[in-house]
Amino acid sequence: MSVHKLENPRRNVADTAEPLGFRPLYRQVKAIFVRRLVDGVWAPGESLPSEGQLATEIGVSQGTVRKALDELAAENLLVRRQGRGTFVAEHDERRILFQFFKLVHDDGERRFPDSTVLGVETGKADESEYVALDLDGEADVIRIRRLRSLDAVPIILETLTLPQRVFPGLEAGPIPNNLYSLFAARYGVTIANARERLKAVALDADEASQLAAPVGTAALRIDRIAFSLDGSPVERRLSICLTKEAHYLSDLR
Structure with missing residues (x-):
């Protein structure tokens, strides 16, 4: 059992570094x-x-x-x-739904989307992946492309990039719908928080084909970096989302 004791409350705990100043x-x-x-x-x-x-x-x-x-x-x-x-806390569907999945059907009901894996590959990270995941050297990554649906209607086309050294063997599958639960159970990696960038885009030919929508349809692009408990970036997720019958909902507190 790991035991920590604060011998001097006015000293910083050695578990994590504090940049400047006094911590309560x-x-x-x-x-x-x-x-x-x-x-x-x-x-x-x-x-x-x-x-x-x-x-x-x-x-x-x-x-x-x-x-x-x-x-x-x-x-x-x-x-x-x-x-x-x-x-x-566990990464069950309810937690993910309220903490990480922000696309909500216009009827207001939160529903966990179904997923269809379109492909899984491994390879060297490209420049944007190196930056996003803070990778070193010639790092290998796992890329998962999948289509996500609400009520059997395709609504999200997403590409996940994962450091292979963090998730060895994941590419061998199967790839579950709830990946964050797999991260925690198999690899001991808990997703603590995420940072997202949103941008309005138009569907290209490939995206339109996968989402069964006309080329040029307006969509929402979400670029998410997910961080583990120790602050390491462990997942980049690019999502192309149709918003005709859904909206992005964020609760600000």
Whole structure:
């Protein structure tokens, strides 16, 4: 079992580096908890020790532990269940739907899309992939191209690029609809957050053919970089989305 203890609350915890300035104690405790998630000490779906146990183990007050856990829960890394305790979040469809899948049908109902894999290949990363995934040297990547549908209607054409060293053997398949769950279960990689860039585009001939729409149809291009718990970029996802019957929904808090 991994045990961390704060011997001097006014020193930064060694688990993560702090650029400048003083970190509140609960942030130092949070860094310890994040390191446990990164190291797999706490696995997805696992119940955490009680706040009192954690406070005694680390050497801080229970209130400090609670504040750290609350912040991780707000970031969707932990789940608080009334009367049952605190659990490590899993990449189930509900979590992905509300945290990472932002395209919503115009009727307002959130639905997890179905996926059809069009192709999987491996090769050297191109320049944009090197930059997006912060790759070194002649890095190999896995590219997955798939079509995603809502109510059997094709709505998204996406290409995922993954560092092969992070996900060895993934290209051998099968490729599940819920990839983030696979990342966590097989490779110990939890997607913590993502950054997206959106741009209006027009469908080219290939995109139009796959999405069964006329060439030149207006679409939304989403360029997403997904990051693991330690802040490493582990997935680039380019999505071409039809928005005739759907819209992009982002809850700002």
